[in-house]
Amino acid sequence: MEEAAAAARLGTILRHLCPPTGAAALTTFPTSAQTASGKHPMEFHYTLDNNLLTPEQRHFYDENGYLLVKNLVSGEDIERFRNEFAKICKKEVQVPGLIIMRDVAIAKSEFVPDQKAVTKIQDFQEDEELFRYCTLPQILKYVECFTGPNIMAMHTMLINKPPDSGKKSSRHPMHQDLHYFPFRPADLIVCSWTAMEQIDRSNGCLVVLPGTHKGSLKQHDYPDWEGGVNKMYHGVRDYNKNRPRVHLVMEKGDTVFFHPLLIHGSGMNRTQGFRKAISCHYASADCHYIEVKGTSQENIEKEVVEIAQRKYGVNTPITLKDTWMIRGRLVKGERTNL
Numbered sequence: 069m070e071e072a073a074a075a076a077r078l079g080t081i082l083r084h085l086c087p088p089t090g091a092a093a094l095t096t097f098p099t100s101a102q103t104a105s106g107k108h109p110m111e112f113h114y115t116l117d118n119n120l121l122t123p124e125q126r127h128f129y130d131e132n133g134y135l136l137v138k139n140l141v142s143g144e145d146i147e148r149f150r151n152e153f154a155k156i157c158k159k160e161v162q163v164p165g166l167i168i169m170r171d172v173a174i175a176k177s178e179f180v181p182d183q184k185a186v187t188k189i190q191d192f193q194e195d196e197e198l199f200r201y202c203t204l205p206q207i208l209k210y211v212e213c214f215t216g217p218n219i220m221a222m223h224t225m226l227i228n229k230p231p232d233s234g235k236k237s238s239r240h241p242m243h244q245d246l247h248y249f250p251f252r253p254a255d256l257i258v259c260s261w262t263a264m265e266q267i268d269r270s271n272g273c274l275v276v277l278p279g280t281h282k283g284s285l286k287q288h289d290y291p292d293w294e295g296g297v298n299k300m301y302h303g304v305r306d307y308n309k310n311r312p313r314v315h316l317v318m319e320k321g322d323t324v325f326f327h328p329l330l331i332h333g334s335g336m337n338r339t340q341g342f343r344k345a346i347s348c349h350y351a352s353a354d355c356h357y358i359e360v361k362g363t364s365q366e367n368i369e370k371e372v373v374e375i376a377q378r379k380y381g382v383n384t385p386i387t388l389k390d391t392w393m394i395r396g397r398l399v400k401g402e403r404t405n406l
């Protein structure tokens with residue numbers, strides 16, 4: 069059983085994290101802690117303890133599948149990421165392996181070498197300046213609570229949500245990031261997503277369905293949107309539209325950590341500014357790759373492999389796994405499996 073295996077892995081990692089001699093020694097999984105009142109012991113299923121998360125934060129993540137941390141990345145760092153992004157858009161720096169995506173509404177229009185043409189960049193693992201985001205100690209300290217000590221940065225993005233063209237294509241449909249990942253267990257994967265400016269409903273904040281990380285991976289397809297949908301922006305085919313939606317209003321530097329099964333998306337950008345966020349998906353290096361043939365992930369494998377073959381100029385058969393093995397970078401501990 070996947071859950072049992074995940075629990076066993078977390079148990080193993082936990083023992084590494086907290087050797088029995090340590091002050092914070094914990095020996096079993098799920099772990100226990102006292103509530104603030106000290107009365108009720110709580111069991112946690114989705115996080116490890118490295119003396120960073122409070123019992124309240126661990127409880128919140130267990131219940132909701134995300135955790136918002138205020139003011140985690142400094143204004144200076146964000147400024148540096150902005151500058152590097154601008155340089156990339158102006159083609160002042162070339163980054164091997166980088167994917168530059170333009171909004172579907174302008175994808176076929178004439179190219180403008182400016183960030184106004186770019187919706188997001190992906191796979192910046194070879195850009196030293198942007199990749200610094202993925203190695204920030206204060207982020208990794210949180211990440212370790214979800215992944216354990218062997219940490220791989222698997223997927224990197226800087227999202228530059230453009231002002232909506234009027235076609236609503238600036239929206240990101242509701243989805244689960246696990247749809248894109250051929251590795252498991254899901255509980256040892258976490259996304260960190262940092263607001264590079266004030267982000268709210270006006271410029272298209274993240275929208276989450278709390279608690280959906282407890283469900284399974286759903287079938288994803290292109291949504292049936294009249295104004296067009298960006299390449300690979302698959303959405304969950306059916307989800308409960310009556311579930312409460314939470315809009316994550318964030319200030320510059322605030323960071324949300326979320327589970328790869330959490331259903332989330334982002335709204336339209338109704339402002340004239342380009343809404344920026346930087347993110348990295350981390351996984352425990354102890355995760356293992358899975359075969360996605362015959363599963364709901366087969367459709368995304370086909371698209372990713374087609375793009376990768378074009379990008380790397382190969383026509384030999386490659387798999388979704390290959391594309392991730394190439395992109396993943398160790399940021400802490402040991403590269404064991406991934």
Ligand SMILES: CCCC(=O)SCCNC(=O)CCNC(=O)[C@H](O)C(C)(C)COP(=O)(O)OP(=O)(O)OC[C@H]1O[C@@H](n2cnc3c(N)ncnc32)[C@H](O)[C@@H]1OP(=O)(O)O
Binds near residue numbers: 171298
């Ligand atoms: C946790 C993970 C969550 C996610 O990753 S969600 C989103 C995943 N998104 C991605 O992986 C990014 C996918 N995008 C890409 O790979 C590239 O932008 C893409 C689509 C291959 C285009 O890149 P290039 O080939 O360099 O661009 P190009 O200007 O030469 O265009 C080639 C053909 O693609 C089309 N295109 C470009 N951007 C698009 C877009 N945003 N949506 C839909 N179609 C798009 C473009 O019109 C062109 O088509 P045609 O060949 O003229 O028919």
Ligand SMILES: Nc1ncnc2c1ncn2[C@@H]1O[C@H](COP(=O)(O)OP(=O)(O)OP(=O)(O)O)[C@@H](O)[C@H]1O
Binds near residue numbers: 239241272332
């Ligand atoms: N009609 C719809 N069908 C399916 N998904 C939608 C629909 N409208 C919005 N969404 C999705 O819900 C999320 C929020 O989008 P939306 O554009 O409605 O913004 P919002 O944050 O709800 O803002 P507001 O409600 O203030 O307009 C996005 O993931 C979006 O793709």
Ligand SMILES: O=C(O)CCC(=O)C(=O)O
Binds near residue numbers: 225227333334345
């Ligand atoms: O920044 C956003 O709008 C959300 C992006 C996202 O969820 C994704 O690319 O997987």
Ligand SMILES: [Fe+2]
Binds near residue numbers: 243244245332
């Ligand atoms: Fe996502």
Ligand SMILES: [Mg+2]
């Ligand atoms: Mg709405």
